Amino acid sequence: MSLSDRNVLVTGGAGFIGSHLTERLLADGASVTVVDNLSNGDRGRVPDDAGFLEADLTEPDALEGHLDDVDLVFHLAASKHVDTDRPHGQFDDNTRMTRNILEAMADAGITEIAYTSSSTVYGEAPRPTPEDYAPLEPISAYGASKLADEGLLSARAHSHDLSVWNFRFANVVGPRLRGAVIPDFIEKLRDDPETLTILGDGRQEKSYLYIEDCLDAMCHVVENADGAMNTYNLGTRTTTSVDRIAAIVADELDLEPAFEYTGGDRGWTGDVPKMRLSIEKLAALGWEPRRSSDEAVRQATRKIIEELR
Known part of the structure; x- marks a missing residue:
């Protein structure tokens, strides 16, 4: 169709x-x-x-x-x-x-x-x-x-x-995304370039x-x-941790903040700490993602930084 x-x-x-x-x-x-x-x-x-x-x-x-x-x-x-x-x-x-x-x-x-x-x-x-x-x-x-x-x-x-x-x-993730980890980190680091508070322990790891x-x-x-x-x-075949997202955002802003954590293995009630979906069924239908999870996070970070200027 x-x-x-x-x-x-x-x-x-x-x-x-x-x-x-x-x-x-x-x-x-x-x-x-x-x-x-x-x-x-x-x-x-x-x-x-x-x-x-x-x-x-x-x-x-x-x-x-x-x-x-x-x-x-x-x-x-x-x-x-x-x-x-x-x-x-x-x-x-x-x-x-x-x-x-x-x-x-x-x-x-x-x-x-x-x-x-x-x-x-x-x-x-x-x-x-x-x-x-x-x-x-x-x-x-x-x-x-x-x-x-x-x-x-x-x-x-x-x-x-x-x-x-x-x-x-x-x-x-991508341009226009709001109320999520990438724009949250960007806004936090613009308010305080020295320290970034991360919900949970930073080890949460998901596909982007x-x-x-x-x-x-x-x-x-x-x-x-x-x-x-x-x-x-x-989804993608790869994952990105919250710590890695924080590092990517800091790098794109040309900052080296200290990371602080609220603790625990999840960021909020109902948060799934680890997620990676199988996309074998999607691949069998003839489609694969062009970007890895890390690449998706970095490209989205660049676009959102431009939007929030």
């Missing part, structure tokens, strides 16, 4: 990944409408040649009258903070959004949806973690909501002729995927996987 000449709805399209995806789809020849409540997104990120609807997808009628010409939905909208002080509310918001979207799609006769899930559905799993690893035991409300959404999508895919492309992301590689992988899977429920890990 080609994404060119398709009419696409992107939920969360004013956010980090969503805004980049919108630009990519437009460049590929698709027509795009963005839906976002702007709680985390920025209206200025939405290209002028994309349609825009400001709406709260937790409301059942949010998409009423807006899906008539849509062929495919990319559902990225979510409450994303893993360390939330309202876990039940976060779970309810995320699952309600997905349920409302599925019901609106059914009413409009739309049968294709790409969904951005997360590596957090696996919990603390052996590495590298394949898509068929079980049992799935998330350790955060965010991960639990993503797993619940996958269940809703799977049920529709297998009983109501819905085609689903389900992406379990590693940590995606550059935004362009992420978009390439998403589009490749949608265009080439043709099952009812197509679940794919998106």
Whole structure:
């Protein structure tokens, strides 16, 4: 399936990944409408040649009258903070959004949806973690909501002729990223070039995927996987520790700060200290990342430094 000449709805399209995806789809020849409540997104990120609807997808009628010409939905909208002080509310918001979207799609006769899930559905799993690893035991409300959404999508895919492309992301990095470790370190070092406080013990180690590689992988899977429920890990074969990220950021800022640690083996409640996804299934479909995890972190660091000047 080609994404060119398709009419696409992107939920969360004013956010980090969503805004980049919108630009990519437009460049590929698709027509795009963005839906976002702007709680985390920025209206200025939405290209002028994309349609825009400001709406709260937790409301059942949010998409009423807006899906008539849509062929495919990319559902990225979510409450994303893993360390939330309202876990039940976060779970309810995320699952309600997905349920409302599925019901609106059914009413409009739309049968294709790409969904951005997360590596957090696996919990603390052996590495590298394949898509068929079980049992799935998330350790955060965010991960639990993503797993619940996958269940809703799977049920529709297998009983109501819905085609689903389900992406379990590693940590995606690049320009426009905010509220994550790279921009956090940049801002801390600009405030205090001598000392950098690191959450946890700095040994947390995960895969980091550059935004362009992420978009390439998403589009490749949608265009080439043709099952009812197509679940794919998106990541790299390599990992980067938090200490290594701190060193890369300091190097790009030409600083030599002392590192201080808050202690413990994780940065926050619900943080998975070690994560590397198996991408063998993705490779078998014909796609490999162009950048290693370290390369993704360094390129993202350079771009974010430029943005925050």
